[in-house]
Amino acid sequence: MADKPSIPKGTRDFNPLEMARRNFIFDTIRKIFKTYGYLPIETPAMENLSSLMGKYGEEGDKLLFKILNSGDFKAKLDAETLHETPAGRLGVLIAEKGLRYDLTVPFARFVVQHRNDIAFPFKRYQIQPVWRADRPQRGRYREFYQCDVDVIGSHSLLNEFELMQIMDEVFTALGLKVVIKLNNRKVLAGIVEVIGEPDRMIDITVAIDKLDKIGMEKVLAELDQKGLSKQSVEKLKPVLEMEGTTSTKLTFLSGYLNQSEIGMEGLMEVDKLFGFLKDHPVDAAVEFDLTLARGLNYYTGTIFEVKSDEVQIGSICGGGRYDNLTGIFGLEGVSGVGVSFGADRIYDVLLQLERFPQEREMDTQLLFVNFGENEANYILSILRRLRSGGIASELYPDPVKMKKQMAYANNRKIPFVALVGEQEMQDGVITLKEMETGNQERLTPAELVERLSNNIS
């Protein structure tokens, strides 16, 4: 056999069953976005590389898919640059476009570019694929869909709360038990300020994150190795040892952070969100989680992450507040907040839990057996009536053996088969067979339409 065709690593085909299931997820999410007043936009698959580079940290830049310039992409390069430039850097010299890495940065670009046509606060949703040159793994793809909702142009914490309600409503509608984790960058900034290491936020949050994996001693050793002073580590220790419920944690931190203005501000925000929750509870569990740092470096306030309570897979939804994302595109002082649902991981979770609803509304309801040219021609006008009545129906294209046509209906799980042969044509009726029971009845075309319309509703 010749080499089988294949698709690039980390990408997938979707068959009709998978599409029905994916659309169930997209439809559920879209419907909820709309009821909260968000409007749809789309942006191109590719952006100028300059819009993408530097927005996701050093790691992110490496994971960008770059698109080779068309035409003679090395025309402007002299031999020396071509040789001397390290491979990693050569990319930007021969590629000026790249595939989008997420939907938030293109959205920021969109807002800046169309600022005069947008009424702020602008609430939009966007459901499109994104691409990352990551190494594929369980729950990690190189092409996957994000479903983003963002509000831009408002500082109000009501937006954060609204997003929490949306997250809750979506996962409830999908029938999934989840935990919404909540943190605030300002609280993290406050902690590093208090211990006197304001520039070491990343090292410290990574250390906090590893706490339950490798234990206190190893975390302390690692911090020491990273060059944190003993004094700072000592000061950090109470935070690492912090335990208990959200409210005891918040009480502890309000004492701990009281010398840090930014820390207290963050704490107040977290407190306010939990206040909203108290008055308007949601189904999902909501946890204050200091270990949540999130890699995307544009977040400045609240950070969200949603994890499945039932299946172990990375986060299935995440997001946060970014105060100055549009600043990098030249529009200062516009604050935004948003979250992104990972449709592909949600799919994996639903699949594993077998929670997909058994839905087959739009599938073919009725198949006409093809007995030959005359019969087929006669059936075409009946089909037209059925279809204009909203009944999905089809005629088997070839006049092959009946057994084969029945087997086709069976495989497609088409619930009804109609037989119209010479006999029926003469009598002006249709023999309708219900596949599941095997029952057959003779109906006029009008009765047929009525019978099947009732069956659908």
Place this chain on the structure above:
RNA sequence: GUGGAUGUAGCUCAGCUGGUUAGAGUACUGGAUUGUGGUUCCAGAUGUCGCCGGUUCGAACCCGGUCAUCCACCCCA
């Protein structure tokens, strides 16, 4: 980017410390049943055993390389 595992029929997998013609289930095709599917029975087709090389009288099996896939770390949706 670092580490580990696995590649045999369309799919899921057997294949004995290396032995001659590589199997099962399922799916597929035809028939039992020429206007009736899902069950049953009968028959049939299907493989460079991922690829390249080495060891051997002999390799799906052992060794080396390579590619692909999966898993963990990292990062995240």
